[in-house]
Amino acid sequence: MIISYKKAVFDEDEEDKYKERNPGNSLKRKESGGGGKSTLEELIREEEKKKEKINRKDYWLREGIIVKVMSKAFVEKWYYKQKGVVRKVIDKYVGETEMLESKHVLRVDQEELETVIPQVGxxxxxxxxxxxxSTAKLLGVDTDHFCAKVQIEKGAYDFRVLKAVEYEDIYKIAQ
Incomplete structure (x- = not known):
């Protein structure tokens, strides 16, 4: 069962496919109004919604992630569309970013930065x-829907696979 981050909804198509292949599913079904969902599935869905609401913030900068500078103010200095590593986060929204090529350090607001996604793996x-x-491994990219499939590596949710994490919610980790 996977959620789409912004919508906090499980991928029901996958659930339906699983149920078709495994009709003897031993999970107890709700008697009324459950739309065929089990009590366990409903509990999991509610927990996911709570976690999403609590953990969705308007700031996302983290030390050690790779970002791309998208501010036109940096065009003249050749930093526009260049990649850098966030070395320090200041006031949740601004990061000191060390540029990968020049090693210069810039202070950039998160609104002027963009996602950098690694290759699959x-x-x-x-x-x-x-x-x-959480730290995760990139399993695939869905360019049509601007999202990625990842598997959590470290944390309380080890090995959980998330099918639809939006691009802006994941960043490449600096090596």
């Missing part, structure tokens, strides 16, 4: 939503 940090703070 690379490590990412989940920076927003229900699994905020």
């Amino acid at each position: 690379g490590r990412v940090k989940i920076v927003n939503g229900a699994y905020r703070g």
Whole structure:
């Protein structure tokens, strides 16, 4: 069972496919109004919604993530669309970013930064939503829906696979 971060909804198509292949599912079904969902599934769904609401913030900067500078103010200095590593977070929204090529350090607001996603198999940090703070492995990218499939590596949810994490909620981890 996987959630879409912004919508906090389980991927019902996958659940339905599983149920079709495994009709003898031993989970107890709700008697009324459950739409065929088990009590356990409903409890899990509610917990996911609570975690999403609590952990979704308007700030996401973290030390050790790789970002791309997208501020036009940096065009003249050749930093526009260049990558850097966030070395220090200041006041939740501003980060001291060390540029990868020049090693210069810039103070940049998170609004002027963009996601950097590694190749499949690379490590990412989940920076927003229900699994905020978790480290994960990138399993795939869905370019049509601007989301990625990841598997959590470290934390309370080891090995959980999330199918639809939006691009802006994950960042490549600096090596």
